[in-house]
Amino acid sequence: MTSQTTIKEASSGGDAGPAPATGLRGHPWLTLFAVAIGVMMVALDSTIVAIANPAIQKDLGASLADVQWITNGYLLALAVALITAGKLGDRFGHRQTFLIGVTGFAAASAIIGFSGSISLVVTFRVLQGLFGALLMPAALGLLRATFPAERLNMAIGIWGMVIGASTAGGPILGGVLVEHASWQSVFFINVPVGAIALVFGLLILLDHRAANAPRSFDFPGIALLSTAMAALVWGIIKAGDSWGFDSVSTWAFIGGALVLFALFAFWETRAREPLIPLGMFRSVPLSAGTVLMVLMAFAFMGGLFFVTFYLQGVRGLSPVDSGLHLLPLTGMMIVSSPLAGFLITKVGPRVPLVGGMVCTATAMFGLLGLTENTSTLAMSLWFALLGFGLAPVMVGATEVIVGNAPLELSGVAGGLQQAAMQVGGALGTAVLGAVMSAKVQSEFAGNWKAAGIPVPPDPRLEQAAEFGTVPEELAKAPGMTPELTAVIGRVIHDTFMSGLVVVFAVAGGVAVVAALVALLTKRGVNAEAGAGVGHI
Numbered sequence: 001m002t003s004q005t006t007i008k009e010a011s012s013g014g015d016a017g018p019a020p021a022t023g024l025r026g027h028p029w030l031t032l033f034a035v036a037i038g039v040m041m042v043a044l045d046s047t048i049v050a051i052a053n054p055a056i057q058k059d060l061g062a063s064l065a066d067v068q069w070i071t072n073g074y075l076l077a078l079a080v081a082l083i084t085a086g087k088l089g090d091r092f093g094h095r096q097t098f099l100i101g102v103t104g105f106a107a108a109s110a111i112i113g114f115s116g117s118i119s120l121v122v123t124f125r126v127l128q129g130l131f132g133a134l135l136m137p138a139a140l141g142l143l144r145a146t147f148p149a150e151r152l153n154m155a156i157g158i159w160g161m162v163i164g165a166s167t168a169g170g171p172i173l174g175g176v177l178v179e180h181a182s183w184q185s186v187f188f189i190n191v192p193v194g195a196i197a198l199v200f201g202l203l204i205l206l207d208h209r210a211a212n213a214p215r216s217f218d219f220p221g222i223a224l225l226s227t228a229m230a231a232l233v234w235g236i237i238k239a240g241d242s243w244g245f246d247s248v249s250t251w252a253f254i255g256g257a258l259v260l261f262a263l264f265a266f267w268e269t270r271a272r273e274p275l276i277p278l279g280m281f282r283s284v285p286l287s288a289g290t291v292l293m294v295l296m297a298f299a300f301m302g303g304l305f306f307v308t309f310y311l312q313g314v315r316g317l318s319p320v321d322s323g324l325h326l327l328p329l330t331g332m333m334i335v336s337s338p339l340a341g342f343l344i345t346k347v348g349p350r351v352p353l354v355g356g357m358v359c360t361a362t363a364m365f366g367l368l369g370l371t372e373n374t375s376t377l378a379m380s381l382w383f384a385l386l387g388f389g390l391a392p393v394m395v396g397a398t399e400v401i402v403g404n405a406p407l408e409l410s411g412v413a414g415g416l417q418q419a420a421m422q423v424g425g426a427l428g429t430a431v432l433g434a435v436m437s438a439k440v441q442s443e444f445a446g447n448w449k450a451a452g453i454p455v456p457p458d459p460r461l462e463q464a465a466e467f468g469t470v471p472e473e474l475a476k477a478p479g480m481t482p483e484l485t486a487v488i489g490r491v492i493h494d495t496f497m498s499g500l501v502v503v504f505a506v507a508g509g510v511a512v513v514a515a516l517v518a519l520l521t522k523r524g525v526n527a528e529a530g531a532g533v534g535h536i
Contacts, residue, residue, distance in 0.1 A: 054467070084415070085137055136415070224264035229426075236433075330387060
């Protein structure tokens with residue numbers, strides 16, 4: 001690497017200021033544009049696949065747990081690798097890790113599109129998440145080092161808006177692609193986007209790294225954290241899928257995960273260069289911002305997972321119509337993100353974050369009233385309020401976490417911010433999926449009996465109730481009449497709706513807790529002191 005493409009920060013840990021731009025390369029606003037394309041691709045994938053899940057489930061004959069792992073495999077890989085990826089960027093340069101991440105993400109997406117089994121889809125979703133982890137913190141590291149201090153908050157705000165808008169636009173784009181092409185197309189779309197991001201990255205990005213960045217990697221910490229998160233999510237998913245929450249196996253995995261988290265925390269206080277310098281969490285705003293991201297993503301992504309099944313299964317909407325019904329949510333996020341960025345710049349993040357989570361909680365509780373016949377207007381009002389509430393959190397929590405971290409840990413802070421979001425999304429999907437499964441298992445047999453159906457329930461119909469979808473082959477079964485098909489469909493829908501009520505109640509409760517946590521946030525101080533960061 002030549003000296004023209006590598007700029008090092010001051011070894012003291014202070015901010016050396018933005019690197020001088022030469023032509024296109026290193027220009028702050030062009031840098032923001034270049035990294036936004038790659039970030040958009042990863043953020044879009046966190047929700048675009050949600051609208052395709054019903055089609056994937058039907059085409060590949062997947063169970064609820066299989067479909068959850070399409071989402072959770074991606075989110076978990078992101079969560080596990082993001083902080084390590086941030087350290088890679090701090091050590092070897094954010095430009096390199098960004099470009100590798102973009103290339104790998106697009107390639108993994110293409111392979112998923114050609115996959116013909118659920119196991120291959122999940123496997124390459126994990127690989128997709130690992131490459132996504134490389135580019136997300138690298139993007140923040142590039143912005144942190146490129147922009148002058150007085151414009152950094154604005155740049156991070158726009159970066160957060162891109163994430164919010166991309167996350168919001170996923171269901172609509174996904175609906176169009178699934179209905180008019182195939183579910184595979186939601187992955188193929190990443191190939192041209194990745195190619196554009198790669199070209200702009202090669203032309204524009206100027207490498208940055210801290211001179212006192214970590215020189216070694218905390219492999220025991222990586223192993224402990226990865227295993228702990230995988231064990232936790234696996235235990236929760238299996239509890240809802242087959243084990244149950246009263247199973248010894250369930251609590252063995254959950255208990256084992258908690259022990260591993262404790263061992264990870266202990267090890268981090270002893271490691272020479274820890275994966276997560278626990279001293280960062282002495283900053284109350286940074287800690288609160290991290291917890292807030294986990295809780296927000298838990299409520300949003302976990303709830304959105306089942307909203308798509310409600311729209312396509314219970315309401316019988318096409319993928320495009322499902323995306324259009326989510327337009328108030330996505331549109332409000334897109335519209336209110338720049339407003340949230342402006343407000344946060346003017347008054348700081350605390351008030352917008354608290355207000356945003358209060359709106360989110362109110363919307364979740366409002367969705368408790370959904371029925372098979374809820375009017376589009378009533379549904380749209382709650383979706384719009386949900387989008388209005390989520391936007392400030394998407395924008396503001398990034399500034400809180402990254403802005404309160406030392407400069408030499410900007411890659412780690414960027415990884416932590418995104419890891420918190422992905423952990424929250426994975427846990428939300430897993431926990432709420434387990435809640436749905438438990439509710440269906442407790443009610444399906446009773447609802448079947450109450451309907452007076454003269455034949456015993458087929459286990460496959462109970463599984464269908466977890467999706468709210470009446471199998472197409474039901475009407476062709478021997479001895480099945482249109483009247484009996486309608487009665488069984490009613491049982492499936494009613495059972496699913498009972499579970500959906502509990503799902504939204506839990507998501508709303510989590511949003512209330514997030515609003516309380518948001519009270520502890522404040523504007524980033526960009527503290528550069530490295531003392532005490534490595535160890536507690």
